[in-house]
Amino acid sequence: xxxxxxxxxxxxxxxxxxxxxxxxxxxxxxxxxxxxxxxxxxxxxxxxxxxxxxxxxxxxxxxxxxxxxxxxxxxxxxxxxxxxxxxxxxxxxxxxxxxxxxxxxxxxxxxxxxxxxxxxxxxxxxxxxxxxxxxxxxxxxxxxxxxxxxxxxxxxxxxxxxxxxxxxxxxxxxxxxxxxxxxxxxxxxxxxxxxxxxxxxxxxxxxxxxxxxxxxxxxxxxxxxxxxxxxxxxxxxx
Numbered sequence: 001x002x003x004x005x006x007x008x009x010x011x012x013x014x015x016x017x018x019x020x021x022x023x024x025x026x027x028x029x030x031x032x033x034x035x036x037x038x039x040x041x042x043x044x045x046x047x048x049x050x051x052x053x054x055x056x057x058x059x060x061x062x063x064x065x066x067x068x069x070x071x072x073x074x075x076x077x078x079x080x081x082x083x084x085x086x087x088x089x090x091x092x093x094x095x096x097x098x099x100x101x102x103x104x105x106x107x108x109x110x111x112x113x114x115x116x117x118x119x120x121x122x123x124x125x126x127x128x129x130x131x132x133x134x135x136x137x138x139x140x141x142x143x144x145x146x147x148x149x150x151x152x153x154x155x156x157x158x159x160x161x162x163x164x165x166x167x168x169x170x171x172x173x174x175x176x177x178x179x180x181x182x183x184x185x186x187x188x189x190x191x192x193x194x195x196x197x198x199x200x201x202x203x204x205x206x207x208x209x210x211x212x213x214x215x216x217x218x219x220x221x222x223x224x225x226x227x228x229x230x231x232x233x234x235x236x237x238x
Contacts, residue, residue: 010071010072011071014040014114024213028214036069061117072127076111078106079107130176131181137152138159
């Protein structure tokens with residue numbers, strides 16, 4: 001991305017208190033392209049607060065930067081896979097409506113509400129990027145193993161929302177890019193219980209994963225908007 005194009009622009013990372021979110025914010029800072037970087041997280045000492053399950057919180061977060069430099073980049077780096085005694089379901093017998101709703105609240109509804117409140121702050125001309133972390137397991141076409149019902153379904157919903165938001169945003173800014181990203185398996189607490197099944201060389205340090213994702217974003221163009229891309233730049237079927 002050319003610095004001249006991004007002069008007077010800011011970047012936003014939602015979920016900057018997590019392993020990958022923090023690494024993304026740091027990598028963006030290292031690029032020194034944006035004049036300001038806004039870091040939001042649910043638990044984040046000294047930084048701006050946001051709760052993905054509370055629209056009032058999301059609206060307040062957006063309002064806190066509304067009078068500053070417009071964001072040309074917004075990354076939603078949040079996600080839920082396991083929590084307390086709950087984890088991915090192996091069979092339909094394990095389905096729990098409250099846990100399923102919790103997955104959708106964090107993985108699909110939350111990012112959609114971020115788009116609702118942050119996308120209107122983004123410029124109406126020039127290249128802009130709104131990206132949300134999704135997962136390959138959210139691909140319906142790629143589902144060959146079953147299981148992980150709530151997580152898969154919530155990420156599939158996110159992918160559909162990204163597609164729909166991309167279509168709407170294209171009418172507002174023809175140079176906009178709205179995408180979902182599959183970061184691969186990153187060495188963070190989210191993936192910790194499942195790292196034993198990861199192939200050698202496929203467990204990424206957060207710093208490396210962040211750079212990989214930013215490289216993918218740098219290579220995208222408006223026709224790529226609405227799609228899901230993996231860490232290596234490959235498009236993932238919906």
